[in-house]
Amino acid sequence: MAYSGSCHCGAVTFTVDADPPSEAMSCNCSHCGRKGFILTFVPVDQFRLDSGADQLTDYLFYKHAITHQFCKTCGTEAFALGKSPQGEMRAINLRCVPAIDIEALTIQKIDGASF
Numbered sequence: 001m002a003y004s005g006s007c008h009c010g011a012v013t014f015t016v017d018a019d020p021p022s023e024a025m026s027c028n029c030s031h032c033g034r035k036g037f038i039l040t041f042v043p044v045d046q047f048r049l050d051s052g053a054d055q056l057t058d059y060l061f062y063k064h065a066i067t068h069q070f071c072k073t074c075g076t077e078a079f080a081l082g083k084s085p086q087g088e089m090r091a092i093n094l095r096c097v098p099a100i101d102i103e104a105l106t107i108q109k110i111d112g113a114s115f
């Protein structure tokens with residue numbers, strides 16, 4: 001069952017063509033910590049940007065391995081663009097998916113601060 005998410009103002013919307021995850025990642029790096037992300041990763045072919053391509057602004061830091069994209073109106077980062085050994089991925093900020101109960105997820109803690 002696919003699930004959908006959006007930025008806060010609703011300009012940026014997306015759909016992930018996969019079942020909602022029961023597990024997700026929380027990372028303590030300087031970026032994830034500030035934004036409070038709860039993340040899951042999906043292959044790019046399961047991700048569809050439904051609206052708001054012209055609203056997205058890129059944010060890059062460190063090795064520029066991940067392209068963080070946030071809505072220029074409301075500032076929300078609903079997802080990011082990255083790569084893995086399996087290919088191009090999308091990191092989904094599950095806090096931007098209303099259908100997902102964050103409190104019910106099994107959270108895997110990533111020590112990104114030490115990377």
Ligand SMILES: [Zn+2]
Binds near residue numbers: 007008010012074
């Ligand atoms: Zn927005």
